[in-house]
Amino acid sequence: MAETPLFTFKAGRCDTNGRKVLPIQTPGYIYLYSEDDLIHLCWRPRSAPAAEPEIDLITIPGDATFTPLVKEAGAEDVRSPTNGRVFALKFSSSGEKQYFWMQSKSQHKDGDASWFSQRDQRLGQIVDLLLSGEDVNVESELEEIRRHARDDPDDGGSGANEDTDMMDLDRQGSGGAGADATGGDPREEGEASREGGADGGRAAAPSSSEHPQDASALVQNFLNSLGGSSSQQQQQRQGQQRIDKPFTTLPDLLTTNTTVSYIDSASPQQLDTLCALLPPDLFLLDQESASSTEATNPSPAAAQAAIEALSTEQKKDILKRVLRSPQLHQSLGSLTVALRDGGLPMIGEALGLKVENGGLIRGGSMPLGGGDAVEAFLNGVKKTVEEEEKEGKGK
Amino acid sequence: MSGGWNTIESDAGVFTFLIESLGVSNVQFEELISLDPDSLQQLNPIGVIFLFKYPTGEKPSRDKPLDGDFDFAAVETQEADKNVWFAAQTIQNACGTQALLSVLLNKTQQDGEGEVDIGPNLKEFKDFTSAFPADLRGEALSNSDLIRDVHNSFARSSPFVSDSSRLATDDDDVYHFIAYTSINSTLYELDGLQPAPIRHGDAGACPREIFADAVVPVLQRRIKRYPATEIRFNLLAMCEDLRVKAREVGDEVMLFREERKRREWRWENALRRHNFVEFIGEVMKGVARRKMEEEGGFQKWVEEGMASTQKRMEERKKRGQAGDEMDVS
Numbered sequence: 001m002a003e004t005p006l007f008t009f010k011a012g013r014c015d016t017n018g019r020k021v022l023p024i025q026t027p028g029y030i031y032l033y034s035e036d037d038l039i040h041l042c043w044r045p046r047s048a049p050a051a052e053p054e055i056d057l058i059t060i061p062g063d064a065t066f067t068p069l070v071k072e073a074g075a076e077d078v079r080s081p082t083n084g085r086v087f088a089l090k091f092s093s094s095g096e097k098q099y100f101w102m103q104s105k106s107q108h109k110d111g112d113a114s115w116f117s118q119r120d121q122r123l124g125q126i127v128d129l130l131l132s133g134e135d136v137n138v139e140s141e142l143e144e145i146r147r148h149a150r151d152d153p154d155d156g157g158s159g160a161n162e163d164t165d166m167m168d169l170d171r172q173g174s175g176g177a178g179a180d181a182t183g184g185d186p187r188e189e190g191e192a193s194r195e196g197g198a199d200g201g202r203a204a205a206p207s208s209s210e211h212p213q214d215a216s217a218l219v220q221n222f223l224n225s226l227g228g229s230s231s232q233q234q235q236q237r238q239g240q241q242r243i244d245k246p247f248t249t250l251p252d253l254l255t256t257n258t259t260v261s262y263i264d265s266a267s268p269q270q271l272d273t274l275c276a277l278l279p280p281d282l283f284l285l286d287q288e289s290a291s292s293t294e295a296t297n298p299s300p301a302a303a304q305a306a307i308e309a310l311s312t313e314q315k316k317d318i319l320k321r322v323l324r325s326p327q328l329h330q331s332l333g334s335l336t337v338a339l340r341d342g343g344l345p346m347i348g349e350a351l352g353l354k355v356e357n358g359g360l361i362r363g364g365s366m367p368l369g370g371g372d373a374v375e376a377f378l379n380g381v382k383k384t385v386e387e388e389e390k391e392g393k394g395k
Numbered sequence: 396m397s398g399g400w401n402t403i404e405s406d407a408g409v410f411t412f413l414i415e416s417l418g419v420s421n422v423q424f425e426e427l428i429s430l431d432p433d434s435l436q437q438l439n440p441i442g443v444i445f446l447f448k449y450p451t452g453e454k455p456s457r458d459k460p461l462d463g464d465f466d467f468a469a470v471e472t473q474e475a476d477k478n479v480w481f482a483a484q485t486i487q488n489a490c491g492t493q494a495l496l497s498v499l500l501n502k503t504q505q506d507g508e509g510e511v512d513i514g515p516n517l518k519e520f521k522d523f524t525s526a527f528p529a530d531l532r533g534e535a536l537s538n539s540d541l542i543r544d545v546h547n548s549f550a551r552s553s554p555f556v557s558d559s560s561r562l563a564t565d566d567d568d569v570y571h572f573i574a575y576t577s578i579n580s581t582l583y584e585l586d587g588l589q590p591a592p593i594r595h596g597d598a599g600a601c602p603r604e605i606f607a608d609a610v611v612p613v614l615q616r617r618i619k620r621y622p623a624t625e626i627r628f629n630l631l632a633m634c635e636d637l638r639v640k641a642r643e644v645g646d647e648v649m650l651f652r653e654e655r656k657r658r659e660w661r662w663e664n665a666l667r668r669h670n671f672v673e674f675i676g677e678v679m680k681g682v683a684r685r686k687m688e689e690e691g692g693f694q695k696w697v698e699e700g701m702a703s704t705q706k707r708m709e710e711r712k713k714r715g716q717a718g719d720e721m722d723v724s
Contacts, residue, residue, distance in 0.1 A: 063487065093487035246708065248700035254678060255703075258696075262682045270681055277674040281665040285658050323678070327666035335675055351676040378683075381676075382693055385684045 005031040005042075006130055007138045009123055013043055013055070014086065014099035021069070023084055023101045028054075030100055032130050037061070039131055041089065043100065057089075057098075061133025064091050068116050068124055069099065078116040085116050087124055119145050247371030250332040253378075259323040263316050271315045275307050282318055283307050339374050342367040348380050354387060355380030400488040400543055401550035405446045405570060405629055408660030409549050409667070414495060416545045418514020421639060422499070427630040430614055436607040438634040441511060442498035442576035443610055445617070446491075447628035462616055463584060463593040470529055470591055479578055480521060482532035484587025489537055492546045494572035496536065497585040498633055501578045516541055533587060548668060570629075575613065577606040582613070 008031040015022045027046045031053075032039060039061055042053035057064075069088045071081040080086045085102040107117035116124075122145050129136045266274075275283070280303030307315070322328055339347060345367045348355035355376055359367055368376050403409055407424040414422060425438055435443075459465070469479040480500040484490055500521045502511040513521070520539060524532045536542060573586040582601035584593040595601075601609045618628065638657065641650035686692040 060485075060487065246701075246704055248697065248704040250675065250679075252703040252707075253696065253700040254675070254682065258682055259678060262678070262685050265685065266681060274674065274677055274681070277677055279665040279669040281661060285661055285665075322666065322674075325663075325666055327663070327669070328671055328675075331671035332675065335672060347672070351673065353676070378679075378697060381679045381683045382687070385680055385687060388680075389684070 005033045006136070007032050007126055009127075010046075010103040011043065011087075011100045012103050014101060016097075016099065021082060021086055021099045023082075023086075027103055030127070032127065034130075039064075039133070041066075041127075041131065059091070059131055060093070061131070063093050064089060064131045066090075066124055066127040066131055068121065070116075071114075078121060079112075080114045080116070083114050085114060085120055087127075247374050249336045249374065251329055251336070254323075254332055256324050260320050263319050263323065266316075268312055271312065271319065272307065274319055275310075275315055276304075278318070278322060280306065282322070283310065336374060339377050340370050342369055342373070344368050344373040344377055348377065352384070353377070353380035354383040356383075399547075400486045400537070401547050402488050403491055403546060403549045404667075405491060405572070405631070406663075407631055408663055410444075410491070410495060410631060411660060412664050413492065413545060413549050414499065416548070417542065418516045419499060420512040420514065421636045422511055422633060423636050424631045424633055425637070427632055430611055430618075430630065432608045432611045435611065435632060438607075438632050438637075440607055440632040440634050441502060442574055442606075442633045443614070444491075444494050444498075444572055444574050444631040444633065445614060445628065446570045446572050446631070447621070448570055460584075460589060460593045461620065462613065463595040465589070465591040466583070466594040467591045469578075469581075469583075469594070475525070477579060478525070479583065479592050480524075480532070481529050481585060481592045482524075482536050482587055483530040483590075485530075485533045486537045489543070489546065490587060491570075491572045492542060493533075493536060493587050494574040494585070495633070496542075497587070498574045498576045501576060529591070549664070575610050577601045577603045577609075582606065582609050584613070 008029050010027070011030040012026060012028055013024045015024060028043055029046060031042050031044075033042070034040070039059045041055075041057045041059060041064070043055040044053040048054070066087055066089050068078055069080050069082075069086040071079045082101075085106070087100050087102070089098045089100065090096070102116075102120055102123075104120075106113045106115060107119060108115040122141065126136055126138060126141050130138075263271075280300070283303060283306040310318075335347070344355065345359035347353075348359045356379060359373070359376060359380075361368055367373065403413070407426050411423040422441065424444070427435060427443075466479070469477070470481045472478050481497060482493060484493055496517070499511060499513050499517065503513055503518065503521065520535070520542070524535050527535065571586075571588070573584060575582070575584050577583070579598070580600070580602040581598045582595045584595060586593065595613045596609065614630070638650060638653045641647075641653055682696075683693060686696045
């Protein structure tokens with residue numbers, strides 16, 4: 001390590017054992033340094049020399065985030081679900097996570113070791129900002145924290161000790177998770193991995209939406225917007241849904257057995273409706289002779305003609321193949337995630353489903369989330385079918 | 396930074412269609428099942444793409460690669476026909492496309508055999524970046540709207556599925572791609588995370604004809620570096636369009652086989668790029684309608700779904716994995 005660290009604070013490592021995060025007692029430091037435009041996040045035991053970190057993680061600016069592991073997202077009190085203050089280091093490119101716990105003394109007035117004081121949160125934010133590649137004036141941040149602590153002794157309370165713990169390389173003070181820490185559950189229900197850049201979203205598929213009002217395009221835009229929000233927002237959104245009932249998923253409902261037997265009993269009209277919602281290329285492929293396999297962009301008329309030229313059996317075959325495909329199953333999964341993540345109102349409307357209360361929480365303006373949203377979606381489907389039956393449609 | 400890059404599958408069909416969309420002609424990819432020089436030689440490979448799960452603990456070497464030698468001169472030389480096109484990787488998720496391009500952009504100046512028609516778009520990109528150092532070339536690549544948009548159009552149809560509910564292939568986005576090819580009759584390893592191309596063997600000692608023989612031991616040494624239980628890797632050979640080859644030699648069987656493979660790839664790609672939301676909506680309604688024909692059928696269907704979800708969660712718990720209902724592994 002040739003560079004001087006940008007920032008250092010007292011922290012310990014954690015092991016993960018399945019669903020539990022277990023702190024390792026060894027007192028140590030997390031420190032960050034930058035080299036060749038890459039940011040290193042290192043950890044070493046306090047007793048080790050500075051040039052020999054046990055952990056030296058190289059990150060690309062923006063790839064990793066460093067956020068508190070919180071019990072209740074959005075709550076005013078920021079607390080870990082463990083009995084220590086745990087931070088999660090997450091890499092968006094790989095989905096990998098590592099956990100660390102703060103070893104400075106808790107500033108909580110009653111000594112609650114899982115409570116993140118303003119200072120604690122700000123220290124974490126400094127790390128997060130550094131990892132994102134921002135130029136952080138660490139000195140002035142720390143000065144700000146000290147000043148805040150001086151001005152507001154109620155923040156944590158132990159104002160007198162506050163200076164001594166932060167950045168103090170000689171003090172003891174293990175703080176945080178004590179010897180009998182039981183660890184916490186780091187799993188984040190249904191958290192979507194951030195793949196690609198922060199604003200990464202799938203580029204609008206060229207074939208699917210000619211009209212911006214397309215149901216599919218709307219949903220795709222929504223999915224894209226999910227990817228664009230910060231992982232912290234997502235984490236909080238997920239965090240709020242952690243406590244709800246699991247309900248079920250679209251892949252669990254639309255199993256291959258279920259869908260294949262449905263296709264077998266579907267009417268010609270239903271088959272045609274379904275075929276029209278598939279990529280036209282599938283039908284042209286079936287038609288083509290062995291020698292021409294160049295990718296083409298079929299006109300809607302050509303696609304329509306191709307579908308009409310197929311027999312009922314051929315249409316069923318194609319539909320069953322699609323329903324068995326991994327690509328469709330991935331879509332079922334991502335649509336479930338979209339529903340759970342607040343996409344129900346938009347998806348319900350785009351598909352013309354009669355979702356109760358428009359998919360919003362009763363008496364509120366927030367969309368339903370989690371298993372409740374999937375349930376409401378299902379009931380919306382049911383209601384729509386009932387009404388269509390009444391009107392004599394859909395046979 | 397102008398936009399995000401999504402992950403794409405490491406699949407011969409995806410890569411073939413991806414480069415075709417960029418304007419490359421007559422090149423395809425073949426998955427290599429075994430690492431033996433003879434079957435590789437039969438493909439007359441232009442290059443090899445090696446994919447492996449990148450060990451996050453391994454630091455990029457600074458002074459000397461673990462095997463071979465850095466060839467900084469090859470990147471820096473001003474002699475146009477000796478210059479190796481090499482880009483530093485700036486975006487994790489672009490590394491697949493980056494590996495493909497690092498081979499293709501080095502194949503334009505060979506006489507006769509070995510030259511690849513990379514099309515006007517890539518030619519322009521190559522010319523534009525010809526005077527750049529490696530890191531700027533990498534920047535240019537990640538900022539290229541054309542390349543990024545084509546790359547993203549092959550992205551998995553559900554980029555926001557959580558880690559744990561990935562169905563078709565898992566861990567794709569932890570893979571790192573590196574390329575091996577013969578440039579100026581020299582065997583090079585092109586890895587955007589390394590500071591320079593890595594030369595294996597002496598300069599001039601690896602004309603294209605012996606590339607297959609020369610690259611296999613290098614790959615074997617590489618694979619041996621990782622414990623067998625921990626490394627998962629994949630090898631794709633880049634070669635001439637095999638249908639063209641089949642037609643040239645009049646091999647009907649081979650032609651039929653290759654045409655059928657192409658149709659399958661077209662099928663898969665059509666599904667990959669398709670937005671299934673409306674289709675799923677219709678299927679849901681259709682199945683619901685069917686279930687509702689029977690008294691209590693709908694409720695039963697939902698309960699069966701909930702039971703499956705529950706069972707899956709319990710099985711994951713038993714296996715000691717963190718889980719929620721979105722886990723389908």
